[in-house]
Amino acid sequence: MSKHDKSIIPLLESLYSNFTSTETIIADFFIHNNNKQDFSAQNVSDKLFVSKASLSRFAKKCGFKGYREFIYMYEQSFNEEVKNVGKLKKNVLNTYQQLLDRSYTLTDEAQIERIADMLVKYKKVYVYGIGSSGIVAMEFKIRFMRLGLNVESVVDAHIIQMNSVLTDEDTLVIGFTVSGKTKIILNGLKAAKERKAKTIIITSNNDFKLHELCDEMVLIAVTKNLAIGNVISPQFPMLVVVDILYSHFLNSNYNEKSSLLNDTLSSIEFDLE
Template identity: 25%
Template sequence: MEELAKKIQSMTLTRTDVEIAEYILAHLSTIGFQTSTTLAEAIGVSDTSVIRFIRKLGFKGYSEFRSEMNARVAKQIAQAHKDLSPGEKYAKSLEKLNPSNLINDVSRYTLENLQRTYSQMDQDTVERIVDILLKSDRKYIAGFRGTACCAQYMASKLLFLTPHVVPVVHGDATAVENILDITQHDCLFLYSFPKYSEINRALMDIARENGAKIILMTDRHTSPLASKADVVVLAQVEGLGFTNSYVAPLSLSEVILLAMSDRRDVTRTVRFKRIDTVMDKEHLY
C-alpha cells in the first residue's frame, strides 16, 4: 500500500480530502468491503466528495478502487500467512490484558500503538533509511520538546555506529544555525508529531534547498510535513494523558539501528576499538 500513501503525499489536498485520505490509510485492510455510501457516512462527508477524491487518486471510479484495495489486501495476507507479523504478535499479547486499572490501561494503549505502528512498517522502508544514513556524511537528528527524547536516543546510539552525527534538540535559533550548512552529501532525520512545530518545516526547507535527503518519522501520511520527505515512516503516539506516548517511535528507532548494525559490523572497526578502549579505561559505562 506504500505507493498509495506516496500518491496521497504528493497531492494538494482540501480539508475534506485530508479527512477521506486519513480514513482510507487507517482502514486499508477493510476499506474494500465498504461502499462509497458507507465510507462517506463513516467519515461524515458526501458521496460526491468520496468519488471525487477516488478519481483524484487516478481510479476511474469507486468500483475500480474497491477492487484494487481487495486485491492488495489479499496479496498481503498470502505473503504473511506463514508467520505472524510483529503487529499480530502484539495483538496476541493485547488479548491477554484486562484494562481494569491504570497500569493495564497504559499497557493497552502502548500495545495498540505498537500494533498499529508495526502493521504499517515494512523491511524495504527500513533498508531505504539505512541506505541514506550509511551514505550520508553528516547525519542531523532532530526532534523538539516531547520528541527530543527520540532524537537524543537515536543520535547517541547512531554515534556508536558511525561518525558525524549532529543532534538538534532545541527548538530555537540554534536549530537553524546547526543545520544551515547541511549539504547534498548529508541527511536530516526528523521526528515530528502533533502538534507539528513550524520550526520542523523550516529545517526541512533548508535541507531540501541544499539537496540533502530527508527521513521523517511522523504519525500519518497526511502530516503537513510528509510531502517534503524522501522517506516517511509512521509511528503512533496516542497517549492516555496529556502527552504523547513515544514508545512506538523509540521502538522503530531501535529497529533502524539494529538494521544498520547488521549492515556494518562496527566491532571490526578501528573506531569501535578506540571507543571501547577509552570507555574501559575511564569506566564510562
C-alpha cells in the first residue's frame, strides 16, 4: 500500500487482550476479513452467532458511540488487498509498509508533543528495555544524548531493579516492551511511579491495566509474531516511534539542539581520523 490509510484494525489489535471471548470472535472477524460484504448488525450477528447487543458493546469498548459508527469507520478504511504469494523479498517489504501504515494510524501527534515537552522538563531520563527492546533503549540514548538530553539506557534486569531507588519526582522513566508483558519492565515502571516519577510505556498492548502504571502509553504497530522476531525485526515499529519523537524533540529549540548535534557529530568524525 502506497498511501497512509487510517485503518481501525491496529486499534482492534492493540485492544485485543481486553476483549471477552465473544468480543474476540468479533475482533477476529474484522481483523482477518478480506472481502467487502454486508456488515449490517443483523448479518454479522447471524454469521458469528453473537447478539446485536454484543456488537454494540464491542464497538463501545473500541471507543465508538455504537456499532453503526464502528462500521462506518471500518468501511471507510477498508481496502481490498491483493494477497502476495510471490517472492520473499516482496513479502518482507510489504510487511514493512504495512507496519508503517499502521504506525501512521496509531501515532497521536498531541501525545508525542506532550512527551517531547516532558523530555525537556525532567532532569533525569531513564529508558528501560530487555532483549530487542534493550537495543531500542540504547539507540534512544545515543540519539537523544546528541541533542543534550541527560538520558541513560538501562538494559539489564538486575540494574533495572536497583535503578528504581534513583527515581523521584524529577525523573522520567520510559519502558519499551512489544508485548506489554515483560515483568521486569512493568515492575520497573511501577516502582518508578511509586516514587513519584513520570512514566511512559511504549508497547503494542493496549491493556487497560497498563494505564495504571504509566502517565502515557504510546502504541506501536504490530504484525503476527512480531515479538519473537519472525521475519520482521521487532525493533522496527519501536524505532519508528523513536524517530517521530526525535523529530519533535529536535524541532523544539531547533537552533540550539541542531548546534549540539553538529558538535557531537564533528567530535565523532575527529576521533575517527
